[in-house]
Amino acid sequence: MLIVGVLRGGGDAGYAFILEGSTMWLIGVPLTVAGAFVFRWPVYLVYSLAVVEETVKCILGLRRLRSGRWINNVTGSL
Numbered sequence: 001m002l003i004v005g006v007l008r009g010g011g012d013a014g015y016a017f018i019l020e021g022s023t024m025w026l027i028g029v030p031l032t033v034a035g036a037f038v039f040r041w042p043v044y045l046v047y048s049l050a051v052v053e054e055t056v057k058c059i060l061g062l063r064r065l066r067s068g069r070w071i072n073n074v075t076g077s078l
Helices: 002-007 013-038 043-067
Strands: none
Touching: 002 013, 002 043, 013 043
């Protein structure tokens, strides 16, 4: 809800795109691949590694929300 609803809705689609893409490919995918194929952990531990990505997204998204830099005029000026 924070990324798609608030950030994109407030006109900050660029940051939302970078946040989603970077956390997925730099945190989520490498951690889950390592947990599943390198360490051969059970599925519940691999899932917990995937949750780390969501936690990082939440922290970075909340920092952006509190900064107020996501607020843009999306209605256009008349």
